[in-house]
Amino acid sequence: MPIIEIMLIIKAGKNPDAATFRAIDAFLFPFEKNCVSLIDRLHRHDVPVFCILGAMREILGVFTYSSGGQILHCVPCAVSRYDELLASLRIYFESFDLHSLFSIIGDEAGTNLFLSAIFLSTRRLPAVNESFFLMEHFPSKVSAGSGLKIPIVDSFGRQTVFAGSCPSSLLDALLIMQEAYEREEVLQDGQEFNPLLSKFVLKKGLSENRVYAAFFCDKIVAKSVINAEGRKFSLLGGVFTEPEFRRKGFAEFLIKRLCAEKARQGKIVVLFVKPKNVAALTLYKRCGFCNFGKLKISYF
Numbered sequence: 001m002p003i004i005e006i007m008l009i010i011k012a013g014k015n016p017d018a019a020t021f022r023a024i025d026a027f028l029f030p031f032e033k034n035c036v037s038l039i040d041r042l043h044r045h046d047v048p049v050f051c052i053l054g055a056m057r058e059i060l061g062v063f064t065y066s067s068g069g070q071i072l073h074c075v076p077c078a079v080s081r082y083d084e085l086l087a088s089l090r091i092y093f094e095s096f097d098l099h100s101l102f103s104i105i106g107d108e109a110g111t112n113l114f115l116s117a118i119f120l121s122t123r124r125l126p127a128v129n130e131s132f133f134l135m136e137h138f139p140s141k142v143s144a145g146s147g148l149k150i151p152i153v154d155s156f157g158r159q160t161v162f163a164g165s166c167p168s169s170l171l172d173a174l175l176i177m178q179e180a181y182e183r184e185e186v187l188q189d190g191q192e193f194n195p196l197l198s199k200f201v202l203k204k205g206l207s208e209n210r211v212y213a214a215f216f217c218d219k220i221v222a223k224s225v226i227n228a229e230g231r232k233f234s235l236l237g238g239v240f241t242e243p244e245f246r247r248k249g250f251a252e253f254l255i256k257r258l259c260a261e262k263a264r265q266g267k268i269v270v271l272f273v274k275p276k277n278v279a280a281l282t283l284y285k286r287c288g289f290c291n292f293g294k295l296k297i298s299y300f
Helices: 018-034 036-044 082-094 108-122 168-186 195-207 250-264 278-286
Strands: 008-013 049-053 059-065 070-074 103-107 128-137 161-165 211-216 219-229 233-241 268-273 289-299
Touching: 008 018, 008 082, 018 036, 018 049, 018 059, 018 070, 018 128, 018 289, 036 059, 036 070, 036 219, 036 233, 049 082, 070 108, 082 108, 103 108, 108 289, 161 250, 168 195, 168 211, 168 219, 168 233, 195 211, 211 250, 219 250, 233 250, 250 268, 250 278, 268 278, 268 289, 278 289
Parallel strands: 070 103, 233 268
Antiparallel strands: 008 049, 049 059, 059 070, 103 289, 128 268, 128 289, 161 211, 211 219, 219 233
16 A cells, blocks of 8 residues: 655745745746746735645745635646645545635646545535636737738728727726626626626736736726736736627737737736637637646635
């Protein structure tokens, strides 16, 4: 019978000491495109950070647990050292306060590991599991043209379509689109739209210049958001086009402009998308995105 190593799990807190922070950051960096949101939270110092340590006290995995009950994780050896990790996490979670657990987000293998450990510790199962393709942007894969199916200038030579980051003054105009996006793409069955939380998140994104939009004749027709920033990668999300302006190329125009701007900043854009969302997959491939992995979100 193989010997199961019981690993050490430590709470580094919201503000790890300098040496611990550097060690965590260095550990996550090679896997950044799989866990941009986790790195973003680490650098914001706004959630407690936990480290899984091996026999030599080397870092084998990192996860965070927010006050809203969200677990973000990066455990690259989730498959190769599954039994050891499962035994350690199961024991740890037996005395861990998971009463507010809402979701687990990360690489599919890692999410499955956490689901198993939490079930063995608490007998809790998720209400919903969602799988996604992880996609990375490659400039060489971008299709030719802007994607627009309408003239970019009017008969007087004036540009009619623009794309760029949004100022905070557009909050009210974007709130309507954000609600429509959440109801269409985010909310699970039985979940209610939270207008205060939606406004808070959008307002924060605007203040950090993370919200982008396409404008047609001075009207916002499509929007997207950089949900997280890492050292090398930016996570794109929240892509939504007003129904009456769909299939005209506005989202493609916007995403291509956004990816080009991020490239000038030295950043690579990644995203995740549902495998069954054929329209979105087709759009992202035209914009130069290619699959590189799988992400899983489990909701409790």
